[in-house]
Amino acid sequence: MAADGSKHNTEDYLRMYRQMVRIRAFEDNANQLYLSAKMPGLTHMYSGQEAVAVGICEALTDDDRITSTHRGHGHCVAKGADFKAMFCELLGKAEGYCRGKGGSMHIADQSHGNLGANAIVGGSMGIATGAALTAKLQKTGHVAVCFFGDGATAQGLWYEVMNMAALWKLPVIYACENNGYSEYTKTEEIAAGSLTARAEAFGIEAHSVDGQDVLAVNELAQKLVARARKGEGPFFIELKTYRYHGHHVGDINRDYYRSKDEEAAWKTTRDPITNFGKWLEGQGIVTADELVEINNEIKADAEAAVAYAEAAAYPPGEEVDAHVFAGVDHALTYIDGAAK
Amino acid sequence: MTREITLSKAVNEAIAEEMRRDETVFLIGEDVAEAGTPFKVTSGLVEEFGTDRVIDTPISEPGFVGMAVGAAMTGSRPIVDLMFGDFIYLVMDQLCNQAAKTHYMSGGKLKVPMVLRTNLGATRRSAAQHSQSLHALVAHIPGLKVAMPSSAYEAKGLMKTAIRDDNPVVIFEDKLMYNDKAPVPEEEYLIPFGEANVLREGTDITLIGTSSMRQVCEKAAEALAKDGISAEVIDPRTLVPLDEPTLLKSARKTSRVIVVDEGHRNFGVTGEIASRINEKAFYHLDAPVLRLGAMDVPVPFSPALEDLTVPTPDAVAAAARSLVAGEMTHAA
Numbered sequence: 001m002a003a004d005g006s007k008h009n010t011e012d013y014l015r016m017y018r019q020m021v022r023i024r025a026f027e028d029n030a031n032q033l034y035l036s037a038k039m040p041g042l043t044h045m046y047s048g049q050e051a052v053a054v055g056i057c058e059a060l061t062d063d064d065r066i067t068s069t070h071r072g073h074g075h076c077v078a079k080g081a082d083f084k085a086m087f088c089e090l091l092g093k094a095e096g097y098c099r100g101k102g103g104s105m106h107i108a109d110q111s112h113g114n115l116g117a118n119a120i121v122g123g124s125m126g127i128a129t130g131a132a133l134t135a136k137l138q139k140t141g142h143v144a145v146c147f148f149g150d151g152a153t154a155q156g157l158w159y160e161v162m163n164m165a166a167l168w169k170l171p172v173i174y175a176c177e178n179n180g181y182s183e184y185t186k187t188e189e190i191a192a193g194s195l196t197a198r199a200e201a202f203g204i205e206a207h208s209v210d211g212q213d214v215l216a217v218n219e220l221a222q223k224l225v226a227r228a229r230k231g232e233g234p235f236f237i238e239l240k241t242y243r244y245h246g247h248h249v250g251d252i253n254r255d256y257y258r259s260k261d262e263e264a265a266w267k268t269t270r271d272p273i274t275n276f277g278k279w280l281e282g283q284g285i286v287t288a289d290e291l292v293e294i295n296n297e298i299k300a301d302a303e304a305a306v307a308y309a310e311a312a313a314y315p316p317g318e319e320v321d322a323h324v325f326a327g328v329d330h331a332l333t334y335i336d337g338a339a340k
Numbered sequence: 341m342t343r344e345i346t347l348s349k350a351v352n353e354a355i356a357e358e359m360r361r362d363e364t365v366f367l368i369g370e371d372v373a374e375a376g377t378p379f380k381v382t383s384g385l386v387e388e389f390g391t392d393r394v395i396d397t398p399i400s401e402p403g404f405v406g407m408a409v410g411a412a413m414t415g416s417r418p419i420v421d422l423m424f425g426d427f428i429y430l431v432m433d434q435l436c437n438q439a440a441k442t443h444y445m446s447g448g449k450l451k452v453p454m455v456l457r458t459n460l461g462a463t464r465r466s467a468a469q470h471s472q473s474l475h476a477l478v479a480h481i482p483g484l485k486v487a488m489p490s491s492a493y494e495a496k497g498l499m500k501t502a503i504r505d506d507n508p509v510v511i512f513e514d515k516l517m518y519n520d521k522a523p524v525p526e527e528e529y530l531i532p533f534g535e536a537n538v539l540r541e542g543t544d545i546t547l548i549g550t551s552s553m554r555q556v557c558e559k560a561a562e563a564l565a566k567d568g569i570s571a572e573v574i575d576p577r578t579l580v581p582l583d584e585p586t587l588l589k590s591a592r593k594t595s596r597v598i599v600v601d602e603g604h605r606n607f608g609v610t611g612e613i614a615s616r617i618n619e620k621a622f623y624h625l626d627a628p629v630l631r632l633g634a635m636d637v638p639v640p641f642s643p644a645l646e647d648l649t650v651p652t653p654d655a656v657a658a659a660a661r662s663l664v665a666g667e668m669t670h671a672a
């Protein structure tokens with residue numbers, strides 16, 4: 001672990017631990033919902049990458065914005081979302097964050113500054129940069145963080161917006177979660193040269209950090225967020241991490257692109273939660289029993305939220321053409337002038 | 341008080357007035373500041389509002405449209421200048437997957453109050469990649485509103501409404517009309533979306549014309565009047581929402597309709613309007629609803645060829661005569 005215990009207080013550490021465990025618990029339950037055929041569609045698990053979302057989001061306030069990805073449950077939890085509204089969204093229920101209209105790949109939580117997951121790889125890079133433009137123009141002091149995968153670095157949009165962010169010194173942090181794969185392809189097969197060098201080519205300060213070490217991620221994020229607030233941005237961070245599950249929950253037989261040994265090695269030696277738990281114990285911040293207690297409490301919370309979501313109501317059919325346009329109750333009568 | 345100003349000046353006034361009224365409005369695009377765009381529509385704005393609110397960008401259309409979406413989601417009201425309508429293909433993901441769907445996908449929590457202003461129109465001898473009229477592409481996408489000003493008056497009133505709208509609005513100005521003058525009140529006015537304008541009343545046939553096809557229809561109506569044919573001319577002004585009640589009322593009255601639009605005829609705006617009239621006014625019709633659109637070829641460069649591709653007053657009048665005469669000839 002990178003940090004020395006004295007810099008934070010115990011509460012911060014425990015919150016980071018709990019947030020990582022919450023993400024893991026959320027994903028374990030989401031996976032179970034899929035395997036038991038209770039969840040419509042597919043979903044992408046964040047398990048293994050928890051230290052990235054938590055390390056960064058713990059450096060942000062609710063007014064700071066993030067944009068997220070198809071693998072977005074972790075960002076959503078880390079930014080402060082509630083289990084019940086998240087599970088409701090995954091099951092397409094009316095009490096979901098998006099009234100069941102977005103689902104796993106579009107989950108957004110405006111109240112905590114999460115501008116939403118995005119099912120277009122790299123699709124939110126402009127949105128995050130635009131949020132930073134608002135922050136700069138309106139002098140709000142807010143920062144925007146754009147989460148994206150290694151695969152998204154192949155999208156041209158990133159280079160367009162990095163260029164503008166650098167020209168205009170926008171308070172945006174591009175956080176690339178390099179989990180080694182985009183779908184079923186290794187990163188080295190799709191990315192030439194180095195990722196940090198790409199940002200540096202625009203004059204953007206770039207960092208590479210161990211994405212399994214929540215303290216290292218948080219320490220870097222705290223510094224960069226503070227500097228971005230002062231107008232020293234943008235920044236780029238490459239976070240080296242690993243996804244534990246398949247590309248999506250249905251990607252089960254994956255030996256053809258990724259070996260079981262490789263997966264086992266990350267899980268047993270690099271797990272962000274286990275390692276941080278051990279460190280907390282070593283520092284005398286918690287006991288092993290207390291960690292077990294935290295884990296059990298969160299597990300029970302997640303299970304209760306799942307039960308709640310399973311019992312919750314679907315949105316009524318008449319909502320199907322609501323929310324197409326802001327200020328219009330029903331789009332279908334609006335677009336043909338019948339509502340006039 | 342009313343004076344005559346150009347369409348370009350009308351758009352400029354609308355933007356300036358709204359920027360004065362609301363600090364969160366800003367303009368972003370290529371060469372919008374000192375240069376005032378290639379069409380000089382935004383000249384003078386940077387002098388008044390500064391480079392923070394009149395923002396010149398690199399040539400990165402998906403980038404700055406995406407940024408406008410994010411800025412709109414977080415409390416700004418951006419106006420994006422897309423230099424040519426033909427470049428809309430470059431920004432389709434940001435416009436159609438992001439801007440158009442954000443409000444819906446978030447269950448109504450996030451809003452995207454942005455305006456994308458761009459242009460359409462052939463016969464400027466600009467060839468296939470600077471002459472297209474691509475409004476049908478965006479009108480097809482739920483979540484986008486689409487406005488088609490037909491004169492300086494509409495350009496100003498619709499732009500002001502668009503800037504105040506809480507949704508993404510795409511405005512297509514006819515690039516050949518930037519220097520055309522029309523009477524525009526000095527006093528503030530807005531034109532609500534979804535209100536068609538009946539420009540000329542008639543009893544024998546209805547000519548529905550969008551954007552500059554309005555003037556084409558008006559000229560055709562004048563020619564028809566000389567032949568004793570009374571044509572009603574209607575400008576829908578917005579495609580989304582579309583003022584169907586006004587169009588249907590006219591169709592029921594005259595029993596004959598021609599829809600004229602500068603987009604390609606195939607799978608386009610004319611077909612959409614024609615089919616809505618067929619569905620809802622069929623038993624009032626004495627003739628099939630005809631469509632006149634841009635010829636279904638890429639826009640050619642040579643004036644000798646390009647002029648063949650767009651609907652003209654003569655073509656509209658000829659089609660109208662044959663409909664009124666009861667000849668079921670196929671126009672175009």
Ligand SMILES: Cc1ncc(C[n+]2csc(CCOP(=O)(O)OP(=O)(O)O)c2C)c(N)n1
Pocket residue numbers: 070071119120121148149150151152153179181182183247
């Ligand atoms: C523009 C686009 N192309 C392709 C896809 C299909 N797709 C979904 S996720 C994905 C891989 C993304 O890899 P990466 O950015 O590394 O994120 P990770 O899945 O590893 O978190 C692909 C190709 C898509 N959703 N959007």
Ligand SMILES: [Mg+2]
Pocket residue numbers: 149150151177178179180181182183
């Ligand atoms: Mg990846």
